[in-house]
Amino acid sequence: MGSSHEQSLSIALPNPIRYFPMGDQALVLSFGDTISEMVNVRVRQVATHIDNWSQPGVIEYVPAYTTITIYYDPLKITYQELLSVLQMIVQDIPEDTEYIGKKKEIPVYYNGADLAYVAQYNGLTEEEVIRLHSTPEYRVYMIGFVPGFPYLGGMDSRIATPRKEVPRLKIEAGAVGIAGEQTGVYPIETPGGWQIIGHTPLQLFDLSKESPSLLEMGDCVRFVPITYDEFVLLKTESYGH
Amino acid sequence: MGIKIIKAGMLTTIQDLGRYGLQRYGMAVSGAMDSYALLLGNSILGNADNEAAIECTVLGPIIYFEQTQLITVTGANLSPKVDGQSLPMWKPVLIEAGSLLSFGRPNSGCRAYICFQGGLDIPKLLGSRSTYSKGQVGGWKGRPLQEGDRIAFRHCYKGKDSLFRWSMDPSLYPDLSTNVIRVMDGPQLPCFESAAQKSFFSDVFTISNNSDRMGYRLTSKRLRLTEQKELLSTAVTFGSIQVPPDGNAIVLMADHPTTGGYPVIAQVATIDLPLLAQKGPNNRISFERISLDEAHDLLKKQHTQFKKLKRAIALKYEKTAYHRFEL
Numbered sequence: 026m027g028s029s030h031e032q033s034l035s036i037a038l039p040n041p042i043r044y045f046p047m048g049d050q051a052l053v054l055s056f057g058d059t060i061s062e063m064v065n066v067r068v069r070q071v072a073t074h075i076d077n078w079s080q081p082g083v084i085e086y087v088p089a090y091t092t093i094t095i096y097y098d099p100l101k102i103t104y105q106e107l108l109s110v111l112q113m114i115v116q117d118i119p120e121d122t123e124y125i126g127k128k129k130e131i132p133v134y135y136n137g138a139d140l141a142y143v144a145q146y147n148g149l150t151e152e153e154v155i156r157l158h159s160t161p162e163y164r165v166y167m168i169g170f171v172p173g174f175p176y177l178g179g180m181d182s183r184i185a186t187p188r189k190e191v192p193r194l195k196i197e198a199g200a201v202g203i204a205g206e207q208t209g210v211y212p213i214e215t216p217g218g219w220q221i222i223g224h225t226p227l228q229l230f231d232l233s234k235e236s237p238s239l240l241e242m243g244d245c246v247r248f249v250p251i252t253y254d255e256f257v258l259l260k261t262e263s264y265g266h
Numbered sequence: 267m268g269i270k271i272i273k274a275g276m277l278t279t280i281q282d283l284g285r286y287g288l289q290r291y292g293m294a295v296s297g298a299m300d301s302y303a304l305l306l307g308n309s310i311l312g313n314a315d316n317e318a319a320i321e322c323t324v325l326g327p328i329i330y331f332e333q334t335q336l337i338t339v340t341g342a343n344l345s346p347k348v349d350g351q352s353l354p355m356w357k358p359v360l361i362e363a364g365s366l367l368s369f370g371r372p373n374s375g376c377r378a379y380i381c382f383q384g385g386l387d388i389p390k391l392l393g394s395r396s397t398y399s400k401g402q403v404g405g406w407k408g409r410p411l412q413e414g415d416r417i418a419f420r421h422c423y424k425g426k427d428s429l430f431r432w433s434m435d436p437s438l439y440p441d442l443s444t445n446v447i448r449v450m451d452g453p454q455l456p457c458f459e460s461a462a463q464k465s466f467f468s469d470v471f472t473i474s475n476n477s478d479r480m481g482y483r484l485t486s487k488r489l490r491l492t493e494q495k496e497l498l499s500t501a502v503t504f505g506s507i508q509v510p511p512d513g514n515a516i517v518l519m520a521d522h523p524t525t526g527g528y529p530v531i532a533q534v535a536t537i538d539l540p541l542l543a544q545k546g547p548n549n550r551i552s553f554e555r556i557s558l559d560e561a562h563d564l565l566k567k568q569h570t571q572f573k574k575l576k577r578a579i580a581l582k583y584e585k586t587a588y589h590r591f592e593l
Contacts, residue, residue: 041537048450048533049561051503060498072290087289087501091526094501096289099536099562100569162332169525171498172292172401176499176525187496188527190512194476205496212292213401215523216480218510230292232403236290 035255042115044108047094052107052150054093060178064091065166069243074118080110087240089167090176126243130209133201133248134256137221143186143203155250157181158208158222165244172229173212177246179210199224226260268330268386268419271411275327277399280386280405282318285394291525296396298375299479299520299543303341303439307381309576310338310358310434313585318395319389324546326369327411334363336383336423342375342544357433375442375544383420398455398521400480432582438571440541447538449553450561452507452528462489467555471515475547476495477590491529502526505534517542535561537568
């Protein structure tokens with residue numbers, strides 16, 4: 026799917042890092058409060074270091090737009106111990122690494138139940154919403170929420186729309202949504218609060234594949250509008266029935 | 267073979283202590299909602315802590331035993347019965363081949379655990395036997411158990427004992443009539459209006475019907491932020507209490523999404539997750555604020571008790587083994 030040109034960029038100085046607890050089994054490192062390429066590259070860098078780190082008591086970590094959350098076992102390491110080890114590690118990580126991301130395309134049939142609402146909220150036509158959504162190249166800032174769900178940065182702020190006041194109880198797999206200034210794709214059927222503008226026929230998370238998540242943190246993604254017929258055809262291909 | 271499901275019950279799934287290490291790809295941890303009931307059940311049978319069991323929800327299943335096995339039922343009291351006779355909980359019991367295990371009226375709590383000595387013959391998927399139904403991952407075919415499912419035991423029971431005269435001291439397990447859940451301040455607590463902060467720690471919340479293994483929706487007075495703003499998604503976990511713009515809190519449970527974008531007003535202390543997991547729709551709860559140090563101390567105390575219990579149980583099994591040797 027899509028070509029795989031590579032894109033690289035270099036990064037500049039990170040923001041000061043904040044460390045704080047989330048409950049009694051998680052420590053959060055926060056690199057800032059706004060989406061930025063620079064901050065996210067720093068997140069990826071620090072995450073890579075934590076990957077190669079075997080600290081007893083550390084269970085796993087979850088990188089996000091501007092944070093890394095580290096889950097630990099408080100019976101094996103105290104919050105203070107973990108904090109001081111992390112501070113030391115982060116200090117020693119060089120800041121001049123460059124980052125390479127793969128280019129990927131996601132076909133979308135723009136038929137979402139909230140397309141009209143997103144258009145109306147922003148004073149646009151539905152066609153304009155589709156054009157603005159399918160023009161930019163998005164960066165996969167993180168994978169989370171449910172298996173394989175990409176959080177994409179780089180959406181045009183002219184189509185930004187707040188999350189639904191009450192999350193929907195059921196959103197089908199492949200739904201493409203907007204939440205504030207973010208856009209993403211639902212890989213499996215789940216409840217969720219995003220405004221749904223379309224659907225992709227691709228399977229974003231496939232357990233039968235060696236790497237089950239279609240997208241990875243750092244990928245460069247473009248949405249390609251397709252017709253209903255193309256949607257049906259591609260869906261048959263990607264779900265194999 | 268092992269067991270055959272005659273009736274599925276309300277929601278009956280295979281769960282161990284959860285699937286860790288893949289949250290960064292969005293994979294839920296899942297695992298037992300009441301992990302302490304599972305741990306205690308495994309200890310009672312001398313199983314490994316992480317052995318998978320059957321989690322039953324409110325209305326339990328009917329299970330036919332094709333083979334004799336040593337089991338224990340822990341967690342909620344959903345009135346377990348064997349061939350119609352009431353089955354004592356929190357102790358090892360030998361179920362003879364040809365017997366029916368069933369459940370009756372839910373007496374206390376929502377989730378019971380049926381643990382089998384030596385475990386069930388279910389392959390691990392991505393490091394765990396837990397079922398994550400929404401993702402169709404793990405457990406028995408990625409889904410809750412259904413009528414007709416047949417699951418083998420990994421070990422058949424070879425012991426000679428058919429009667430165990432001891433049971434676990436039930437005071438080691440939380441009192442399920444407690445309605446107070448201890449929490450720590452969430453990272454976004456200061457973003458809420460002071461009235462909302464106050465009412466969060468003093469009001470009574472009702473668990474709504476739209477509550478499941480993924481999260482409990484709570485109804486209360488609307489919890490308002492000082493200013494409505496969109497947050498960037500970040501990691502959330504079992505016990506994170508999020509507040510969407512409608513002002514009704516959602517407590518994330520075992521099948522929680524790995525990340526979320528609603529402000530987190532508080533985080534349930536790990537010690538009280540089992541208690542919360544035993545609450546269900548229409549139950550009323552309130553929150554008591556504790557510090558991180560208090561939360562850690564509670565866990566350490568519980569762990570010390572748990573280790574003591576495991577030593578005591580190991581001794582029981584050694585003794586029975588010794589008697590067998592003598593005879």
